[in-house]
Amino acid sequence: MRYSLEQLETFAAVANAGSFSAAARHLGKTQSTVSTAIANLEIDLGVALFDRTSRIPGLTDAGRKLLREAELILERCLALDAHANALGEDVERKLTLAIEVPHNTLMAPLTDFAEAFPYVDLDIRHPVHGDVTTLVGDGTADFGIGFAKPRYSRDFSFTQMGKLTLIHVVSREHPLAREARVDFSVLRQHRRLIFSAHGETLPSTEYLEATRVWQADSFLALLEMMRAGLGWTTLPRQMIRHGLERGEFVELQLSAYPHTDWHVGVDLVWAKAHVMGPACNWLIKRMAQHKVFELDRNGNPTTL
Known part of the structure; x- marks a missing residue:
């Protein structure tokens, strides 16, 4: 690479300012310095960047295309400077x-x-x-x-x-989905899918005991197993709200807790x-x- 970042900055300044003199004032340089920088850049790139046949030079077709490339390079340089400054300020990586x-x-x-x-x-x-x-x-x-x-x-x-609300839920194809109210005795007949961290720690969880239990330490795993009809589970309402709205999942109404949310x-x-x-x-x-x-x-x- 023969050209410099300073030349690219000058190129962008002239293009944005509309003239060599205006770019020189913006950059705090003489007009001759700006003209020389653009002339050398044109030599290095092998194309004319500005049409000088009129009083006010305008970008050539090649100049317009290369301007985008030059501005991208300058933007990446600014990003590099910002990244280096962040590392220099002992910000964690x-x-x-x-x-x-x-x-x-x-x-x-x-x-x-x-x-x-x-x-x-x-x-x-x-x-x-x-x-x-x-x-x-x-x-x-x-x-x-x-x-x-x-x-x-x-x-x-x-x-x-804050707090989240947990609900007991099944897929719409699960047998429990057809029950308007679910007794604990009926619930125990079906496989329970448990979030490992909760285990037996939810309020009144002793009533939710099941003879068949699968555990997972991921809500997403429970969600997919429940979606496949493998059992009923307890999930945060926010996580499955859209599935409930679409009718893909059904919230179980426990007969012993008809008005109780599990927070x-x-x-x-x-x-x-x-x-x-x-x-x-x-x-x-x-x-x-x-x-x-x-x-x-x-x-x-x-x-x-």
């Missing part, structure tokens, strides 16, 4: 998050983070058996977001982000001893401000 809850509930703060720290990579882990404190405690994750636990070790700090808190958890950089600090504060909430049948936020 990567953060690791342990997320147990449905990811769609966290897109707003993650979108803001992408704009505030465009060069910090994110590694999102799903905690084994749904326990975010394991990954946070051993330093694998910088912080975690999961369903609330009754107590945390003194090594952790936490704040509640579970969502907590933001981090290790007290963890030394956080600027990006991690920013994201934790933004997550703490973010509220996880349920949506009604019309997609409007509801207060639990």
Whole structure:
């Protein structure tokens, strides 16, 4: 490459300013310096960039096409400078998050983070058996977001982000989908698909015992198994709201709990001893401000 970035900057300046003299004033250079830079660039590229037959030079066809290329190169240079500046300010290169809850509930703060720290990579882990404190405690994750636990070790700090509603659901082809009200005795006759982290921890879960149980540590795995008609399961309403609206899934109405919603808190958890950089600090504060909430049948936020 024989031409320089300074020549490309001059080329773009002349094209945008409309004349050599205006570009010279914008760049703080003499007109002769600008003219020389453009002439040398034309020699290096082997094409005429400007038509000088009129009093005000205009771009040639080749100039218009190469201008786009030059502007792309200059934009990438600005991105390189920004990335280098970020690294020079000791901003972390990567953060690791342990997320147990449905990811769609966290897109707003993650979108803001992408704009505030465009060069910090994110590694999102799903905690084994749904326990975010394991990954946070051993330093694998910088912080975690999961369903609330009754107590945390003194090594952790936490704040509640909100609550989600869990519902019992089956596919529309499942035998239970035809029941207007479901007794516990009938429920026990069918396979139960359990989120490993919840196990027997949901409210009144002792009444939901089943003789056949499949477990998974992923909501998506439970969703696909339920969709295939392999059993009934308990999932966050936000995760399957559209499937309910389309009639693809059916919410079970338990005869003993006709008016009871099953609410579970969502907590933001981090290790007290963890030394956080600027990006991690920013994201934790933004997550703490973010509220996880349920949506009604019309997609409007509801207060639990």
